Amino acid sequence: MALLKVDDLKIHFPIHGGILNRKIDEVKAVDGVSFEVREGETYGLVGESGSGKTTTGKAVMGLNNITDGDIYFEDSHLNAKKGKKIDVRNDIQMIFQDPYSSLNPRKRVIDIVAEPIRNYEKLSKDDEKKRVQELLERVGISSDSIMKYPHEFSGGQRQRIGVARAIALNPKLIIADEPVSALDVSVQAQVLNFLQDIQKEMDLTLFFIAHDLGVIKHMCDRIGIMYQGRLVEEGLTEEIFNNPQHIYTKRLVAAIPDVDPRNREKHREFRSQIKEEYQQSFYDYFNEEGLAFNLKQITDTHKVALPERG
Amino acid sequence: MLNQELLKINNLSTSFQIDEEYYAAVDDVSLTVRENEVLAIVGESGSGKSATAFSIMGLHNRGKIEGEILLQGQDLAKLSTSEMNKIRGKDMSMIFQDPLTALNPLMEIGVQIGEVLLLHNKNMSKTERRNYAIELLGRVGIPRPERTIDQFPHELSGGMRQRVIIAIAIANQPKLLIADEPTTALDVTIQAQILDLMQELKDDLNSGVILITHDLGVVAEMADRVAVMYAGQIVEESDVESIFVNPQHPYTRSLLSSIPATDYAQDRLHVIQGIVPSLKHLPRTGCRFKERIPWIDDDAHEDHPVLHEVSEDHFVRCTCYQHFYFPDENKEDQANGVTEG
Numbered sequence: 001m002a003l004l005k006v007d008d009l010k011i012h013f014p015i016h017g018g019i020l021n022r023k024i025d026e027v028k029a030v031d032g033v034s035f036e037v038r039e040g041e042t043y044g045l046v047g048e049s050g051s052g053k054t055t056t057g058k059a060v061m062g063l064n065n066i067t068d069g070d071i072y073f074e075d076s077h078l079n080a081k082k083g084k085k086i087d088v089r090n091d092i093q094m095i096f097q098d099p100y101s102s103l104n105p106r107k108r109v110i111d112i113v114a115e116p117i118r119n120y121e122k123l124s125k126d127d128e129k130k131r132v133q134e135l136l137e138r139v140g141i142s143s144d145s146i147m148k149y150p151h152e153f154s155g156g157q158r159q160r161i162g163v164a165r166a167i168a169l170n171p172k173l174i175i176a177d178e179p180v181s182a183l184d185v186s187v188q189a190q191v192l193n194f195l196q197d198i199q200k201e202m203d204l205t206l207f208f209i210a211h212d213l214g215v216i217k218h219m220c221d222r223i224g225i226m227y228q229g230r231l232v233e234e235g236l237t238e239e240i241f242n243n244p245q246h247i248y249t250k251r252l253v254a255a256i257p258d259v260d261p262r263n264r265e266k267h268r269e270f271r272s273q274i275k276e277e278y279q280q281s282f283y284d285y286f287n288e289e290g291l292a293f294n295l296k297q298i299t300d301t302h303k304v305a306l307p308e309r310g
Numbered sequence: 311m312l313n314q315e316l317l318k319i320n321n322l323s324t325s326f327q328i329d330e331e332y333y334a335a336v337d338d339v340s341l342t343v344r345e346n347e348v349l350a351i352v353g354e355s356g357s358g359k360s361a362t363a364f365s366i367m368g369l370h371n372r373g374k375i376e377g378e379i380l381l382q383g384q385d386l387a388k389l390s391t392s393e394m395n396k397i398r399g400k401d402m403s404m405i406f407q408d409p410l411t412a413l414n415p416l417m418e419i420g421v422q423i424g425e426v427l428l429l430h431n432k433n434m435s436k437t438e439r440r441n442y443a444i445e446l447l448g449r450v451g452i453p454r455p456e457r458t459i460d461q462f463p464h465e466l467s468g469g470m471r472q473r474v475i476i477a478i479a480i481a482n483q484p485k486l487l488i489a490d491e492p493t494t495a496l497d498v499t500i501q502a503q504i505l506d507l508m509q510e511l512k513d514d515l516n517s518g519v520i521l522i523t524h525d526l527g528v529v530a531e532m533a534d535r536v537a538v539m540y541a542g543q544i545v546e547e548s549d550v551e552s553i554f555v556n557p558q559h560p561y562t563r564s565l566l567s568s569i570p571a572t573d574y575a576q577d578r579l580h581v582i583q584g585i586v587p588s589l590k591h592l593p594r595t596g597c598r599f600k601e602r603i604p605w606i607d608d609d610a611h612e613d614h615p616v617l618h619e620v621s622e623d624h625f626v627r628c629t630c631y632q633h634f635y636f637p638d639e640n641k642e643d644q645a646n647g648v649t650e651g
Contacts, residue, residue, distance in 0.1 A: 048497035048498070048499065048500075049468070049497055154585045156585075184354040184355055184524055184586075185354070185524060185525075185526070185565060185568050185569060186354060186564065186565065186568045186581065186582040187354075188568070188570070189568035189569075189570065189579035189580060189581050189582075190581045192570060192579055193578055193579055193581060196578075211497060211498065212498070213498060214527070214569065214570045215570050217570070218570035218579070219570075251499055252498060252499060254502075255498045255499045255501065255502040256498060256527070257501075257502075257505075257525070257527030257528055257530060257531045258527070258530060258531065259526060259527055259530045259554065259566075259569060260530060260554060260555075261530045261531075261533075261550045261551050261554050261555075262551060262555070264530070264531060267531070268506070268531075271502055271506075272506075
């Protein structure tokens, strides 16, 4: 069942200019993106900087103005213009990229983790403290640390405090925007393992946004590849990595460094082959404006942005 | 046949002052870089890899340097700032991590390239400098160099900016190029392009390259030799194939098994217990990696770990590698919960 459904989402940012500072143009950050995140799965959104992946994530969180399109969570319409606003924010939480800037340095751990609880539930001081301690233990941080400040923790620990805050209200969906790209590889492994554990324990759905294909491959069940505000391919992780169809996906996959130095020459050759193919067949895969076509179903699970035939 | 030695570092120690006392961030490091060779220095933050690079370039602040840094026989550690200025940007140069902060936002690209040319080639005329700058930009793969030369850094994309940085670095055909995390700030397709470019330029100029990175994928793609650093020391050094195919030191093996690149979700990643100790709290005696592999017997470690040549040209510090094994899954789970008291 689809927990989150994004339907033809468009987010355009205006560019103001001229003497009257009128809107003269717009940036189409997200331009017609549709996908579903199913209950219990990990869905990965991949793309380079500027592809619109973070903008999409923020829109789901309600942090962006949506130009057009709909977002549904369970059965509620998140961006309904009429009628009463449905509050599902305690069901959707976000983990941010940089654990150094996403925690307020002047607040103690207890205040950081308790903030969402204070917004949605009325608990006595003692109950609140108990709850925060439980949460911290759950993410593997000693419950004695509640009076400490963020700077007293390492990067991996801070990211886990961020997770503790995100799971404080027992959310159903967690949006993780590049949660490990600021971390060293060993710390990264720690956070990734931990996210998988938490997901299993709490029956969470993860919406994972990243540019690192290694991380995405490791974490996700299904993947959507974004390019210039549009999806170019979507499929099961195996389909994307073993049988990429769109030239852009092929290029992304070919660009992942091979960790076996014995394959170096072969890999480099393959990469330049793909690059050539990319340059030659660009207009077979993109329209005159350089934008991707609409997604077409090629198997039950695999969709690719290809032009209309004939 | 081995190429000629270009840079030889003998027993380098770089110490920084914390509360009136000096602590060594680079501790007795010896390295050799040959012509047309890429030496990768790998390690996590705090391992001393960047401090090593900054020591070679003489860019460290208020640090104390001991040991020799011989660039073609000349000891850089003994030079004054003005003598260093004659070498920096000419015989050796550096490619920095973040191309946006490494470029001056208020200067046109051409002026920034011209600066390094002017400094080391006093008799070049203004037009010559400009023409040469255009040639350089073309060489690093910038599509319309005659236009780019009059642009400002903010008008270029990240990948193009990094190409400009590389153009500045190779302007005087340096013998030694130091690249500090050159692709960390870039997207994966751009990263591949920049790595290919660096490889190409290295072959053309016959330069030695020191590549500093924490990304083992980049190392596998680029390096000829690899030095793995932990807590200021080299713990393993060898040719790139031995490091990836036949790693010996527990730290190298742990790092390699924590990369999420190779397998699908079923597998759990290896997590190294504990954290990299801070400079001040570094254990100065015994094996520095000991506290992160507590399930290995104390007797397995040496009292004063030295580098052992385990096979030809493959060096490993301490004897603990002979006894090292990965703990089972359950023990690994506990490792996830390690916290500071």
